[in-house]
Amino acid sequence: MKIQKLIRDVLLIEWFRGLSVTFKTMLVKPVTRLYPHxxxxxxxxxxxxxxxxxxxxxxxxxxxMCLRCKTVCPSNCISIEVGKDExxxxxxxxxxxxxxxxxxxxxxxxVCPVNALVLTEEYEYLGDKRSDLFFTKxxxxxxxxxxxxxxxxxxxxxxxxxxxxxxxxxxxxxKRNEKPIEIKKKNEEIAS
Amino acid sequence: MGSMEVKEIKEQILTTQNVCxxxxxxxxxxxxxxxxxxxxxxxxxxxxxxxxxxxxxEEIVGMEPHIGYLHRGIEKLMESKTYAQALPLTDRLDYxxxxxxxxxxxxxxxxxxxxxxxxxxxxxxxxxxxxxRISSHLLWLATHALDIGAMTIFTYCFREREWLLDLxxxxxxxxxxxxxxxxxxxxxxxxxxxxQGLRDFTKEFPSRVQEYETLLTKNPxxxxxxxxxAQISGEDALSWGLTGPCLRGSGVDxxxxxxxxxxxxxxxxxxxxxxxxxxVYDRYLCRMEELRQSNEMLKQLLDQLPEGEIISDDSPDxxxxxxxxxxxxxxxxxxxxxxxxxxRKMINTGDLYxxxxxxxxxxxxxxxxxxxxxxxxxxxxxxxxxxxxxMPALSVGHMVADIIAIIGSIDIVLGExxx
Ligand code: SF4
Ligand code: SF4
Numbered sequence: 001m002k003i004q005k006l007i008r009d010v011l012l013i014e015w016f017r018g019l020s021v022t023f024k025t026m027l028v029k030p031v032t033r034l035y036p037h038x039x040x041x042x043x044x045x046x047x048x049x050x051x052x053x054x055x056x057x058x059x060x061x062x063x064x065m066c067l068r069c070k071t072v073c074p075s076n077c078i079s080i081e082v083g084k085d086e087x088x089x090x091x092x093x094x095x096x097x098x099x100x101x102x103x104x105x106x107x108x109x110x111v112c113p114v115n116a117l118v119l120t121e122e123y124e125y126l127g128d129k130r131s132d133l134f135f136t137k138x139x140x141x142x143x144x145x146x147x148x149x150x151x152x153x154x155x156x157x158x159x160x161x162x163x164x165x166x167x168x169x170x171x172x173x174x175k176r177n178e179k180p181i182e183i184k185k186k187n188e189e190i191a192s
Numbered sequence: 193m194g195s196m197e198v199k200e201i202k203e204q205i206l207t208t209q210n211v212c213x214x215x216x217x218x219x220x221x222x223x224x225x226x227x228x229x230x231x232x233x234x235x236x237x238x239x240x241x242x243x244x245x246x247x248x249x250e251e252i253v254g255m256e257p258h259i260g261y262l263h264r265g266i267e268k269l270m271e272s273k274t275y276a277q278a279l280p281l282t283d284r285l286d287y288x289x290x291x292x293x294x295x296x297x298x299x300x301x302x303x304x305x306x307x308x309x310x311x312x313x314x315x316x317x318x319x320x321x322x323x324x325r326i327s328s329h330l331l332w333l334a335t336h337a338l339d340i341g342a343m344t345i346f347t348y349c350f351r352e353r354e355w356l357l358d359l360x361x362x363x364x365x366x367x368x369x370x371x372x373x374x375x376x377x378x379x380x381x382x383x384x385x386x387x388q389g390l391r392d393f394t395k396e397f398p399s400r401v402q403e404y405e406t407l408l409t410k411n412p413x414x415x416x417x418x419x420x421x422a423q424i425s426g427e428d429a430l431s432w433g434l435t436g437p438c439l440r441g442s443g444v445d446x447x448x449x450x451x452x453x454x455x456x457x458x459x460x461x462x463x464x465x466x467x468x469x470x471x472v473y474d475r476y477l478c479r480m481e482e483l484r485q486s487n488e489m490l491k492q493l494l495d496q497l498p499e500g501e502i503i504s505d506d507s508p509d510x511x512x513x514x515x516x517x518x519x520x521x522x523x524x525x526x527x528x529x530x531x532x533x534x535x536r537k538m539i540n541t542g543d544l545y546x547x548x549x550x551x552x553x554x555x556x557x558x559x560x561x562x563x564x565x566x567x568x569x570x571x572x573x574x575x576x577x578x579x580x581x582x583m584p585a586l587s588v589g590h591m592v593a594d595i596i597a598i599i600g601s602i603d604i605v606l607g608e609x610x611x
Binding site: 009014015017018020021022025031042043045046047072074103104105106107110119159160163164165166167170 | 273277278280281344348351354358361362364365366369371378379380381383403406407410411412501502503
């Protein structure tokens with residue numbers, strides 16, 4: 001045993017074994033990406049920047065002001081202000097998300113009965129000031145437009161609108177019947 | 193006058209804060225003990241751990257860990273949220289293996305309210321727990337080896353960890369803070385691509401573990417730095433309350449996955465690796481074997497994965513019941529919630545302690561319910577917290593340079609210890 005160990009130590013066998021692994025790795029393709037130049041497309045359903053869905057037909061937000069998202073949010077970062085229009089109907093006056101507090105749990109997306117809210121796959125956003133990360137209704141809607149414009153693919157469907165495997169009886173009718181949103185058509189409408 | 197007062201106050205502060213007090217000065221003292229602050233910004237303390245070391249030359253004669261730099265009041269926060277809402281907070285305990293924490297919490301609440309998760313959900317949760325174990329052990333190996341001086345292993349471990357994080361992202365849309373479990377099931381089903389990806393991983397992974405072992409296990413430097421360092425006997429480990437690989441490294445055969453199986457563990461065959469000496473090297477060998485065992489478990493889980501539902505009918509809603517589940521005759525949404533909760537025994541009163549084996553040890557959840565729909569008290573028994581308490585016992589008598597080997601070997605995460 002002793003002699004064996006001595007031979008190993010003198011001949012540095014373990015060292016060469018280790019080095020062989022290192023040298024082998026030098027010959028394979030690197031697994032790292034040159035990040036700002038090579039960007040990675042996140043998987044569908046990635047929980048990134050928040051946005052409010054603009055309805056493809058009505059061209060305004062879909063929210064029905066049920067306040068479920070506000071109630072469920074574990075970090076209380078959603079605030080909603082409901083007002084009245086001239087016909088005394090409820091309108092969404094303000095909808096804001098404080099992204100500095102959001103923990104990206106997607107509970108709000110999951111509970112929204114009409115799929116008005118989404119965590120997009122956009123992950124590169126930052127601000128110099130706190131107010132840059134305080135998203136107002138206009139900002140949330142324009143984020144949605146921006147996201148769809150840059151989205152590769154013809155249609156978009158967020159995973160948490162209807163989580164795979166969720167039984168039908170736990171979903172609202174709209175969630176059950178939601179179709180993927182066509183992107184081409186929408187872009188043209190906005191352009192015209 | 194003024195300077196006297198200042199001096200007195202200083203002395204008072206020193207004694208009340210219990211910062212290591214200098215020894216009494218003797219007349220013909222030749223050597224002096226030195227106090228060294230390590231951390232909280234030291235990169236080798238794996239976060240924001242501060243250690244106050246008392247040194248005699250290079251030998252450690254006393255040490256006091258200071259924690260709390262990452263305290264976010266998670267236990268208290270959870271008391272102000274409903275049971276379903278509090279789940280994302282458990283991600284932030286041990287942020288390296290969040291699916292395991294989610295599962296620990298979900299299982300505790302399920303036991304408290306008598307909810308039974310469907311079998312497929314249990315399997316999926318166990319798959320995620322084992323993936324979390326591998327990814328946590330990989331991060332441990334990477335940083336532990338980096339601290340001791342083996343640089344390259346760091347990059348190799350991250351290469352494999354990336355693979356697992358991609359699989360997390362594919363299923364639930366987040367890489368680190370997955371928030372995957374739900375009380376009574378899981379949030380979303382796994383896809384065939386996920387299963388295929390995981391199969392590829394399990395096929396490839398044993399050879400990768402072999403690679404790490406080639407680099408480290410017999411390496412003379414590694415052996416010099418780890419063998420006989422921070423030895424702890426089985427009895428001592430038990431009385432310090434160590435769990436997980438730290439306990440098994442000392443030869444105590446205790447693993448909750450086998451001893452009180454939960455979720456899909458009863459369906460699995462695996463063996464629990466044990467050490468002998470209870471030193472840094474044995475704990476390292478234990479974890480390396482656990483990597484292989486977890487890989488085997490993943491294979492078995494994928495082979496046995498049953499079809500079926502992923503969420504129980506009794507699972508509490510996040511907020512108010514969605515229309516099809518609303519109760520007839522309830523006046524408002526709020527009263528509907530209470531009626532429904534009563535029906536599903538969601539407002540049971542009582543208390544319960546439930547523990548599961550997370551990568552770092554035993555994560556216990558003690559929950560007291562007073563029937564309000566929110567936990568009255570929720571106490572988390574986190575392994576890192578207990579392990580840090582045992583650090584002085586492990587490190588006295590060793591050299592300063594061994595401290596980082598010891599921190600690495602007990603595998604702490606400060607998010608978990610500070611809560
Ligand atoms: S993702 Fe979670 S924390 Fe963020 S707004 Fe939605 S519910 Fe609130
Ligand atoms: S849950 Fe949806 S519909 Fe209800 S207030 Fe929130 S965004 Fe609007």
